[in-house]
Amino acid sequence: MDDPGRSRLAETILLFCRALRHAGLPVGPGAVIDALAAVAATGIQKREDFAYALRCVLVNDPAQFRLFDQTFHICFRNPLLLAQLLALPLVQPGQATAVAAQDAGIRRLLESLTGSSQAAADDDPSSRDRAGSYSAREILRHKDFAQMSLEEVAEAQRLLREESNIPGTCRSRRFRAGTSGRRYDLRRSMQLMLRCHGQPVQLARKSNEERQHSLVLLCDISGSMSIYSRMFLLYAHTLAAKHRRVHTFVFGTRLTNISRWLRDRDADQAMQKISAQVHDWDGGTRIAESLQQFNLVWSRRVLESNANVVLLCDGLERGSGAELAFQMQRLKRGCRQLIWMNPLLSYRGFEAKASGIRAMRPHVDRFVTAHNLASLDDLRRLLAETPPRRTVRALGVAA
């Protein structure tokens, strides 16, 4: 082991793991030790074995393969360069922008290597008086987000963060000990009996545990939805903080899963991470394509049969209505209830004239508005309620 070649190899692997960690992969010290053991076991005669060995120890998500490969390429082609880059204290903006990579992870890698990552700008905590009067609150609750002043927006955001109860539950197949319940808990009964020196006592019981419905939020972030989607994401953040089974996606021209970033406890930090990673804010929208992407790539992974899906979207789609209807149908079939929140509904005299809205409308379980705090409160109630019964006709059969 004292062979200088070996220790240099170990050093390079350490550097490599550090580079991965900088790039955002969850590589802990345990994984580094495993990586060393893995390389010791496979040997370094073949470059590809070496790469695979490291990859299967250090990476546990196929989405990270590309980032790993890039880092591997950089590190093991010229480890000296890597050491220099990691040691660089200064910001080199020129270098980072010259290789403006599209992949956010790879951009992160470059940033970590050149040290030009941007520290999270800290918003000052609001020191406003928190005791709003009841009637002021009521007015705010019913005011359209789009008509709020900046101050009111801030206040509404604060209210959103305050109120975050958890939507309804269903019975799971797991049992928990309890005083009532239809089944006997023999293990606990035995323990109770022993405590009473073998005297038969009342048998212990167990009942089905209650489980939260999982919740999938799909949020349109195109230009026309801007103010509503920002509010909605804050709402999603408060839900994700209390509720483990929340999956959140945003889409403009493409779909992005932002669930992990939303788990950050600080709402501002979470929003900052999201806006750094999502590139189609305030642009156009391709609803059908985004829904198709969700159906193909994500639905099987996040939709359990008891999932509630909330779609925040104005339905203003220029593309073909048939494709949109098909994707909506598919989405509806995979979930417990599909709730469409559309801020346009708040306009008096709203009529579903746009082709997108007409295509989507028949395939949702509930169609509600999403323009103020009160409507977000209503959503909580809807999530807990039993959804309206679906008729076979409403489910539809594919052509």
Next chain:
Amino acid sequence: MPDLRPMLPADVDETAALLEAVQYVSNRQLATAVFLALSLNRPLLLEGEAGVGKTELAKVLAQTLHRQLIRLQCYEGLDLASAAYEWNYPRQMVAIRLAEAQGRIAGVNETLYTEENLIERPLLAALRPQLSGPPVLLIDEIDRADEPFEAFLLELLSDFQLSIPEFGVVRAESPPIVVITSNRTREIHDALRRRCLYHWIDYPTLEAESRIVALKASGAAAELRRQMVEFVQVLRSADLFKPPGVAETIDWAHALARLDAAELTAGLIDDTLGSLLKYQDDIARIRGAEAAKILSGILAAA
């Protein structure tokens, strides 16, 4: 008595050869992952689409290493009593009654929670020493179990031991070979991922799939096999809700062989599409014109 058990492979090449010997078509990456799992004594987490041979790998490992295969199928609500161990309550009851009758109820505690009263379930059984060597423990479709079950597994996977509150800690003398599979209908928690080596089994390449079909469905004619594998490969690149896995390809080959087909025709594809695609939308999209188009592409290229 000399040890007749097959040795564990000494390097990646041997692992690849071992898998090859039992007709499991793998690639270099999978062989590396298996070799590392065996030599580092780490659980192997296999993810991939349905029907790419995840469960098969565990079976093949048990077969080729001559180890017992202990299988735990996961489902929602799976608990310790059905996954790890359970106490034999009727026997405990009898023991209490007996002690009461003999008037030595004070010491009954020691006789209740003993080895004899412990019923083994798969996880505990996998920790027990066996004549044929440590068994292969297959935890199948872990994504079907709920999160609490993943938490039960953590102790077992990191230290190969189980703590039983009334009894003590059961530790494996030599750790079992653990294979965990997941279809990704739910994301597995990071804590569990961290304890495992990870490998993503992708759909096989054209070459690999041809070999698999030749091995598993030798009844089909060679020309037919070539055409159908190419057809399936094209299908996978279409935007289908559920692209066909290797298991479906093999099923299809059996189906076509049973129908005495010598080569693929558009009519034959339409009639048998149900063994390949399992969603009505997908079938409606491919059946007819689309299938004929893909087929003519394949025939033109040949």
